[in-house]
Amino acid sequence: MRNIKLIIEYDGTAYAGWQVQPNGLTIQEVMEKALAKMLGEHATLHASGRTDAGVHARGMVACFKTERTMPLRAFREGLNSLLPSDIAVRDAAEVPLDFHARFNAQAKHYRYTMLLDDLRSPLVRHTAWRVKGKLDIEAMRAACRLFVGEHDFAAFRGANCAAKTTVRRIYSMELVQEGRLLHLDINGSGFLKNMVRIITGTLIEVGQGRLSADDVARLLKGGDRQNAGMTVPPQGLCLMQVFYPAQSGE
Known part of the structure; x- marks a missing residue:
């Protein structure tokens, strides 16, 4: 099992915030759909926090666990090929399994x-x-x-x-x-x-x-x-x- 940390940049104008919700399209929903398409399985993103509707990010951090052995560059490039133009993965890194984007943030x-x-x-x-x-x-x-x-x-x-x-x-x-x-x-x-x-x-x-x-x-x-x-x-x-x-x- 691997724990992959992503640095995500997005323009939040068209979205109802980061976190998945029933009443609007969110960054997390779009990201997780792209992940599922790339990995062939669902992966839950755990983010460093939430941003509200219309709020942007240059450095949102989110992590997910997977057993896929693809190189880190493939996570970044693969996701970016599937994401819309207002969301981009800036970096992907492997971190310890106990790393949590929210709870480890200082x-x-x-x-x-x-x-x-x-x-x-x-x-x-x-x-x-x-x-x-x-x-x-x-x-x-x-x-x-x-x-x-x-x-x-x-x-x-x-x-x-x-x-x-x-x-x-x-x-x-x-x-x-x-x-x-x-x-x-x-x-x-x-x-x-x-x-x-x-x-x-x-x-x-x-x-x-x-x-x-x-x-x-x-x-x-x-x-x-x-x-x-x-x-x-x-x-x-x-x-x-x-x-x-x-x-x-x-």
Whole structure:
């Protein structure tokens, strides 16, 4: 038996998220159908986490077990020949049998991209969310620093979040401006449902002067969700990379 780890890149625009569900086409469903066609048998993909409808990934990690002896390159090339143009396997590696893409993950890097423009841009409509008007970027950067460390993120989770605890650790968080695009890069031990999108919405309100640094500090002490920013749309969010201990095969 072999345990194969895949690094997957996808444009989530046309999908109802990663995880298989009855009410829409998902990345996992498409991937598992391609796997079954290539292997001649069903294989279940265990991913590092879920992404919601419309969210993208450059570095989603998923693993599956198989007894097939084909070379690693064949897993990558074979799957890519069967997948649609908006999903691609970037890498395939063999990892220990006890490796699990979700449970062995140590940290994740997400990026949320905003288009700072009063006019819409057709070229980035699927990968960035447009924010009109001026933002105080330096105030937003100051607020970013408040998120670093271990905090109670109860005010930054979706209404249907089922996590048992709302405490998470953020290792780094910064804003990077690239012309009209503003990227929020956030690296943390784990994330609650919609957490990055609510943090982004909160930072935008800081940039608009609607929230202050003191407001953010209060929210990070287990504040009320209603006092945080909006849940920004999904298209600006991308899972960039998942990090694992060296001994687990990363």
